[in-house]
Amino acid sequence: MTATSLIDTLPAAWYREPEMFQKERRHIFARHWHLIGRAEQLAKPGDYVTGNVAGWSVFAVLDRDGGLRAFHNVCRHRAGPLFDDEGGHCQTLRCLYHGWMYGFDGSLRTAPGFPESGVLDKSKFGLFPVRVDTWRGLLFICLDPEAPPLDAWMGDIATLSHPYPSIPDFTFHSLTTYEGACDWKAYGDNSCEGYHLPFVHQGLNKAVASADIRAYKNGGFVGFDIGYNGDGDVRAGNGLWVYKFPAVLLHFSDRAINVEQVEALGSGRVRIQSYYWVPQGDEKFGDDYVADSRTVIAEDMGVCERVQKNLDAGLYTSGKLSEEKEPGTIFFQRLIREDLARPPVELGTPS
Ligand code: FES
Ligand SMILES: [Fe+2]
Known part of the structure; x- marks a missing residue:
């Protein structure tokens, strides 16, 4: 029988301090893939699923060509949500707060009340993208552009x-x-x-x-x-x-x-x-x-x-x-x- 050696646990304070959670968000959770749903929930263009990654609200949607897309669920106007439910079907990506509209590629299309040209450069106000992929019927997203692909991560x-x-x-x-x-x-x-x-x-x-x-x-x-x-x-x-x-x-x-x-x-x-x-x-x-x-x-x-x-x-x-x-x-x-x-x-x- 081998001798049992002793190794220190993580400090108890790490389990209760809000500062540690904030650190973990960017050092751990942003770095990895997270399950947000089932791949079969995205069957036809416009189907979407929302998720939460350590406080970041995200969604995945099937675009008009059947491609998987995912974004932070945060409008570039005043941080309103595009979705407030767990998933479903949508015709467009429209903010629930003041109605800014985005394409399925995340680009800003219309911003009601703002002049059509000259003031708001729409090309600078697209949704924040996140990575999305499926693994054996499971739908995952990842916030880190540098993280390994989902297959390698598994x-x-x-x-x-x-x-x-x-x-x-x-x-x-x-x-x-x-x-x-x-x-x-x-x-x-x-x-x-x-x-x-x-x-x-x-x-x-x-x-x-x-x-x-x-x-x-x-x-x-x-x-x-x-x-x-x-x-x-x-x-x-x-x-x-x-x-x-x-x-x-x-x-x-x-x-x-x-x-x-x-x-x-x-x-x-x-x-x-x-x-x-x-x-x-x-x-x-x-x-x-x-x-x-x-x-x-x-x-x-x-x-x-x-x-x-x-x-x-x-x-x-x-x-x-x-x-x-x-x-x-x-x-x-x-x-x-x-x-x-x-x-x-x-x-x-x-x-
Ligand atoms: S916060 Fe999205 S339209 Fe105002
Ligand atoms: Fe158990």
Whole structure:
């Protein structure tokens, strides 16, 4: 048996200080890809989906030629929104505040009340673009013009998940949203280890016979190779759980797929968007699978909120991590430190 060494956790103050969240926005969240919806939501020109990336409101839309476009959801006049819902279909991109209109390429077309020529140079007031792409039926955006392409960002997840069915093999069941009073890092710390399973998830723990947890450098993620023992109603065979840095969870199995985007809403506040795909025509299985996942997420959120209260209270300043039991959390926290040490992302210029 190898000796367990001790590694410092991130400081407790990082989980509660608004200044740290502001730093993370530009050093971490702006740098990575974020899941904002399902690719099938953009089926015809004018279909759009909105999303939130650590306070930046964004949307993706299908242009008239069927091309994917994405922009910050902020008008260049006085910062009004173009959309205030989760998605749908539009004929034009029009600001909800005073009606400035933009083309699907983001260029400013009309600004009611401003003289037609001479005063406002429309070419300088296009929407701020963001990058957009799809990966296996999932719709992602990225604020950093210099970030690697989505495929490269996913790294070894593509090959590791290859033995499992993909989203087109299933039917979409539902999207569930959870909000919690814990920092995104507390939720991430927890999601990257299986140490808590016997204590926090007694039902899930009975169904898991083995868990091989590894940190993967190519793609920056923690992979859990799971063997189920068949005791759970909705679990059997094998499974692959992935925590993709900074904040996407993917759960593959032979029977269903669950993908979660962890959204940092501020220091100590988080929202989970959890998408479920299940076998077509087996309603009971689908409902049971989703109910089981909701139980697990509620258990995780419950313990993370209690941890956050203790982090907020100010007695505990930092702790230790076990290389044997918490290699994924060690890796997650290392990636946070590495991104914070890099220069902040320069956001894109207008269309
Ligand atoms: S803020 Fe968009 S038109 Fe005024
Ligand atoms: Fe958990």
